[in-house]
Amino acid sequence: MPLYLAVSINGRATGQIAHFFLHTASNRLSASRRTLRSLGLRLPLLLEGEVYLDQLPGIRAHYDADAQSLALTATDKALAPVVISAAPHYALPTPDRSVGAVLNYSLSAGFSWGKTIGNPGLTDVTGALNGWVYSPVGTLRSSGYIQSGALHPNGGHFTRLDTAYQFDLPKPAVSVTVGDFFTTALSWGRSIRMGGIQIRRDFALNENLLPQQLFAFSGAAAVPSTVDVFIANNRAFSTQVAPGPFELEDIAFPSGTGSAVIQVHGANRKVTSHRVSFFAARDLIKRGLLDFAFEAGHPREGYGIESNVYAGKLAYSTTLRYGLTDRITLQGHLEGEPGLHMFGLGLTATPFNLAETTFVMGASRYQGRTSSFAYGTLRTIVHGATVNMSILHSQNGFADLAYATGVDYLGTAAVAGSQSLLEFPRSQELIGVTFPAGREQRNVGVSLIHARRANSDDLIVAASYSRSLGWHDSSLDFYGSRDLNTRHSTLSLRVSIPLGDRSYSSVGVQQQDGAAIGPTAYVMRPISERVGDYGYSAQVERWAGGTQVIGGARYRSRYGKLGVDFSHFGGNSYLRPSLDGSIVLAGGRLAAGNTIHDSFALVDVGVAGVPIALQNRVVTQTGRFGMALVTGLTSNHPNRLSFNVKNLPEGATASATASTVVPASHSGMFVDLKADTRPSALVNLHDRTGQVLPLGAAVSLNGNSTPFSVGYDGETWLVGLKTQNSLRVTWPGGTCSASFAYHTRTTFQSDIDNIECH
Structure with missing residues (x-):
C-alpha cells in the first residue's frame, strides 16, 4: 500500500513528505534508494531497488498511521x-557572447653591420599575426608569420601555425x-x-x-554546535552545524606541512578539540x-x-x-595510432599526511614489440x-606518440642517429633537497640528476645558495x-x-667548462600593461x-607597444625595432x-583624453574620437569599466560612468558610456505669482519632442x-x-535662476 509520510529523524522534522510502501502481509515499510538518500540516510552499496527500512543498519523506524508520519532513529554512521x-x-554570470574580430600583430625588422658582415643594412622583415573571429557560437582563430630578407632567399610566403574553432561551456567547465x-x-x-577534435x-x-x-575534516555533533578551524593559530573557518555527522571541505591552508585544530562548541557549552x-x-x-581530455586527429608535422x-595516420x-578520496587521486592515460598503443595507470596519494607520492605503471606496443615503464615520485x-x-x-x-610521430616524419635513422629528445628516456x-640555512631568507639546494637515452647518458650534480643581503630586498645567489x-x-x-x-640590477661572474671567468652586469625595468609606461x-x-x-x-602607447633591441659582439652590431599591437x-x-x-x-565615452579604469585601476584613456580599447579583461568573470565624471569637460552630462561586463573567452564587448557634451544648465522655473511649477511637469525645450521633467x-x-x-x-x-x-562660457554655467513661465 503506497504511503506519503511526514518524516522526522532523531526527533527533528525533515520538512519532507516522502513516498513509502507498506507491505501489509509482512507489515514492513520500504522506499526507493532515491527517497532514502534525499532524507540524508547512508545506504549500503549492496542494497538495490526497493529497500526495506529494517535492512538499514543503525536505523529504527516508528510508523504512526493516525498522524501519517514516520519517526526514524539513526546513529551517526x-x-x-x-x-x-x-x-x-559565486553566482555564475552568463557571458555576453557578441560578434566581432581581433587581429594581433607583431612587426619587426632586422639590421646588421660590422667587421664580418658583407652586406650591412636590412637583413629581414618579419610579421607575425594572430587573429580570431568571435560569436555566440564560439571562436575561430588562426595564427602564422611571414618573413623575408637577405637571410631568407626563399622567404616572403606566409606560414600558417595554428587554426582552430573553440566553444566553451562555463557551467560544466568543458x-x-x-x-x-x-x-x-x-x-x-x-x-x-x-x-x-579535443574535448577537455x-x-x-x-x-x-x-x-x-x-x-x-569529518566529525559529528551531538547538539547544535559552532565549529571553528584554526591553522597556524589563525581562525581559517567558522560555521554552524546541526546535530549529526558533518564534513568540512575546501579550507585553504598554507603550503608545506602542518596541523589544524578543530573546535566544536556545543549549545550545551561543551567544547571538543581535534588536532589534524x-x-x-x-x-x-x-x-x-x-x-578528463579526449582527443583524436592527425599529428602535425x-x-x-x-x-x-x-600525418596520414x-x-x-x-x-x-x-x-x-581526500588523499588518493587516480590517473590514467591512453594514446596511440596504427602501429602504436600505449597506456599508463597510477595514483597520487598523501600517506599519513607525511608526503605526496605518485606511482604509475604502463606499457606500449610499437611495431610488434611490447615494452613497459614505471614512474614514481615522492615529495615531503x-x-x-x-x-x-x-x-x-x-x-x-617503449614508445609514445611523441616518438612514433617523430619517426613517421623524420625516419628511424634520423631519430636514432642524433641527440634527439624524441626518444623516450x-x-x-632525480633527487633534490632544499633547506633553510641558519637565519631566515637563506636557502641551500643540492640535486643529483641522471638521464639516459639511447644516444646520451648524463649524470649531473648541482648546488645552489641564496640569501638576502638585508638592504632593500637585495640578494646573493650562487x-x-x-x-x-x-x-x-x-x-x-x-x-x-x-x-x-x-x-x-645585478652584477656577477660566470664560468663554463673551466674557461676564463666572465663578469656580467644587468639592469632591467619591466614594462606594465598601463598605457604610457616604459x-x-x-x-x-x-x-x-x-x-x-x-x-x-x-614604450606602451594607446595604439601598441614600441620596442627596439640591440646587441654587439665581435665587432658586429645588430638592431631590431618592433611594433606589437592589435586591431579589433x-x-x-x-x-x-x-x-x-x-x-x-571598446569603451565609448565620446570625449577625448578621459582616463578609463578597469577594476578601479586606470589603464588607458580615450583617443581622438572618444573611444578607448581596454585589454586585459578576465573572461567569464565580471569586469568593471569606469571613468571619473570630473574628467569630463564643463557642461558635459554622463548618464552612466561605469559598466560591469562579463565577456566570453577570447571575445570583446562594446561598452557605451557616451557623455552628452551639448550645453546644459539647471533652470529654476516659477509662475507669475512666484510659485514653483508642479513637480513632474513636462518641459519641451525649443520644440523638442523629448520632454524634460520639473x-x-x-x-x-x-x-x-x-x-x-x-x-x-x-x-x-x-x-x-x-x-x-544662454551664454556659452569657458567656465560652467551651473544654474539659471528665476525664469518666469506665463
Missing part, C-alpha cells in the same frame, strides 16, 4: 554527513576545440600537436569548481571530481616550417584523473627541508653544476639590487672572445590598441541649450511658456 564548503559560492591543439599529458608523459575540462571556466584538494595534520599536495584533485602537413589520446618536508625524488624507467622499445632519476659523464660544468655568482619599486634592459658580458652588449627598450572590430566599430591575450572592451523646487536640468531658448511647460490642469538666453 547511518546518516550521510552534511557537507559544508568553506569556499565562497571546452571543445576543433582544429589544431596540444594533446594533454600527465607529469610522466609528453604532448604533441594534433589537428582534430577547463576549471578556469567555473570558479565554483575547485579542482585542487584542500583541507577537509595536513600536507599540501600539488597533484591531488578534489574528491569526487573528474578531470613540420610545425613552424610547413603550413598544412599532417589517425591518432588518439585520452587522459583521466579522478579524486577517489622534513624539519624544514623540502625533498623531491622521482624515478622513471622504461624498457628498450630509458631511465631518469649556482654550480657539473656533468660527471661529459665533464661539462657551469658556475655563476650574482648579486641583485633593486633600483626603486620596479627596476633592479621598460628597458641592458646586459654586458665579458668572455674570452670579447665583450657582448645586449639591450632593449619598450566590436560593436560595428574599428579600433587599434595593445596586444589582446584573452578578452577586451524637479523639486521648480529645478529642471535642460540639455541642448542654444543662445536663445524657448520652453513650453504642461501639467494636469495647466500650461505656460518661457524664454531665456
Whole structure:
C-alpha cells in the first residue's frame, strides 16, 4: 500500500513528505534508494531497488498511521554527513557572447653591420599575426608569420601555425576545440600537436569548481554546535552545524606541512578539540571530481616550417584523473595510432599526511614489440627541508606518440642517429633537497640528476645558495653544476639590487667548462600593461672572445607597444625595432590598441583624453574620437569599466560612468558610456505669482519632442541649450511658456535662476 509520510529523524522534522510502501502481509515499510538518500540516510552499496527500512543498519523506524508520519532513529554512521564548503559560492554570470574580430600583430625588422658582415643594412622583415573571429557560437582563430630578407632567399610566403574553432561551456567547465591543439599529458608523459577534435575540462571556466584538494575534516555533533578551524593559530573557518555527522571541505591552508585544530562548541557549552595534520599536495584533485581530455586527429608535422602537413595516420589520446578520496587521486592515460598503443595507470596519494607520492605503471606496443615503464615520485618536508625524488624507467622499445610521430616524419635513422629528445628516456632519476640555512631568507639546494637515452647518458650534480643581503630586498645567489659523464660544468655568482619599486640590477661572474671567468652586469625595468609606461634592459658580458652588449627598450602607447633591441659582439652590431599591437572590430566599430591575450572592451565615452579604469585601476584613456580599447579583461568573470565624471569637460552630462561586463573567452564587448557634451544648465522655473511649477511637469525645450521633467523646487536640468531658448511647460490642469538666453562660457554655467513661465 503506497504511503506519503511526514518524516522526522532523531526527533527533528525533515520538512519532507516522502513516498513509502507498506507491505501489509509482512507489515514492513520500504522506499526507493532515491527517497532514502534525499532524507540524508547512508545506504549500503549492496542494497538495490526497493529497500526495506529494517535492512538499514543503525536505523529504527516508528510508523504512526493516525498522524501519517514516520519517526526514524539513526546513529551517526547511518546518516550521510552534511557537507559544508568553506569556499565562497559565486553566482555564475552568463557571458555576453557578441560578434566581432581581433587581429594581433607583431612587426619587426632586422639590421646588421660590422667587421664580418658583407652586406650591412636590412637583413629581414618579419610579421607575425594572430587573429580570431568571435560569436555566440564560439571562436575561430588562426595564427602564422611571414618573413623575408637577405637571410631568407626563399622567404616572403606566409606560414600558417595554428587554426582552430573553440566553444566553451562555463557551467560544466568543458571546452571543445576543433582544429589544431596540444594533446594533454600527465607529469610522466609528453604532448604533441594534433589537428582534430579535443574535448577537455577547463576549471578556469567555473570558479565554483575547485579542482585542487584542500583541507577537509569529518566529525559529528551531538547538539547544535559552532565549529571553528584554526591553522597556524589563525581562525581559517567558522560555521554552524546541526546535530549529526558533518564534513568540512575546501579550507585553504598554507603550503608545506602542518596541523589544524578543530573546535566544536556545543549549545550545551561543551567544547571538543581535534588536532589534524595536513600536507599540501600539488597533484591531488578534489574528491569526487573528474578531470578528463579526449582527443583524436592527425599529428602535425613540420610545425613552424610547413603550413598544412599532417600525418596520414589517425591518432588518439585520452587522459583521466579522478579524486577517489581526500588523499588518493587516480590517473590514467591512453594514446596511440596504427602501429602504436600505449597506456599508463597510477595514483597520487598523501600517506599519513607525511608526503605526496605518485606511482604509475604502463606499457606500449610499437611495431610488434611490447615494452613497459614505471614512474614514481615522492615529495615531503622534513624539519624544514623540502625533498623531491622521482624515478622513471622504461624498457628498450617503449614508445609514445611523441616518438612514433617523430619517426613517421623524420625516419628511424634520423631519430636514432642524433641527440634527439624524441626518444623516450630509458631511465631518469632525480633527487633534490632544499633547506633553510641558519637565519631566515637563506636557502641551500643540492640535486643529483641522471638521464639516459639511447644516444646520451648524463649524470649531473648541482648546488645552489641564496640569501638576502638585508638592504632593500637585495640578494646573493650562487649556482654550480657539473656533468660527471661529459665533464661539462657551469658556475655563476650574482648579486641583485633593486633600483626603486620596479627596476633592479645585478652584477656577477660566470664560468663554463673551466674557461676564463666572465663578469656580467644587468639592469632591467619591466614594462606594465598601463598605457604610457616604459621598460628597458641592458646586459654586458665579458668572455674570452670579447665583450657582448645586449639591450632593449619598450614604450606602451594607446595604439601598441614600441620596442627596439640591440646587441654587439665581435665587432658586429645588430638592431631590431618592433611594433606589437592589435586591431579589433566590436560593436560595428574599428579600433587599434595593445596586444589582446584573452578578452577586451571598446569603451565609448565620446570625449577625448578621459582616463578609463578597469577594476578601479586606470589603464588607458580615450583617443581622438572618444573611444578607448581596454585589454586585459578576465573572461567569464565580471569586469568593471569606469571613468571619473570630473574628467569630463564643463557642461558635459554622463548618464552612466561605469559598466560591469562579463565577456566570453577570447571575445570583446562594446561598452557605451557616451557623455552628452551639448550645453546644459539647471533652470529654476516659477509662475507669475512666484510659485514653483508642479513637480513632474513636462518641459519641451525649443520644440523638442523629448520632454524634460520639473524637479523639486521648480529645478529642471535642460540639455541642448542654444543662445536663445524657448520652453513650453504642461501639467494636469495647466500650461505656460518661457524664454531665456544662454551664454556659452569657458567656465560652467551651473544654474539659471528665476525664469518666469506665463
